[in-house]
Amino acid sequence: MQYPSSRCPGMTAIFALLFILLSAAAVLSVLFLDGVLRVLFPVMELAIAALFVWVLTGTRYTLAENALILQCGPIRDELPYREIKSVYKTRGHGFLMALDFDRLELNPGLDPTRGKIVLSPVREDEFIEELRKRCPELIVK
Structure with a gap:
């Protein structure tokens, strides 16, 4: 039996704000940086933003046969x-x-x-x- 994580508006707002800030930083990096940093920074910032989305949408708890499985984005624990x-x-x-x-x-x-x-x-x-x-x-x- 699987239960998704409950999400309060405050925590969702924090994640949304972080996502927006990281996305804006990626755009600014493309506009104002030169050379390899112009590519490296936006890729890192967008990867972190994607991680926030993954955590927000991929946090769940599964009551399996022998263990409680905790999933939080890329993190999994039994x-x-x-x-x-x-x-x-x-x-x-x-x-x-x-x-x-x-x-x-x-x-x-x-x-x-x-x-x-x-x-x-x-x-x-x-x-x-x-x-x-x-x-x-x-x-x-």
Whole structure:
């Protein structure tokens, strides 16, 4: 079962602003730079802008057979269900695999190097119930 990331207007606006700024920088680079920089800078700026679009449209969470698969643009991570100990609703800022300020925080428990995992699936309550079916000892706070 797959859940796309919820997107709040504020986070979408941040991504849109970054995309516009990078696109404008690419145009200005073509107009005002010479030589190899005239090509190199716009290519880099447009690649970064494309990365923002990929993250915005490609962030999702999949409840697979044995693991929760987290996809955020080019970044992919798998979290085995046996490692998930708790989940609770939280609110915060910053970008972690979440595109909304209303988030779920998972604490894997068994692997302290992994730390807390923050995500923002649409239909949070349904996501928690599906996760609970796969993690019978899950603590919901």
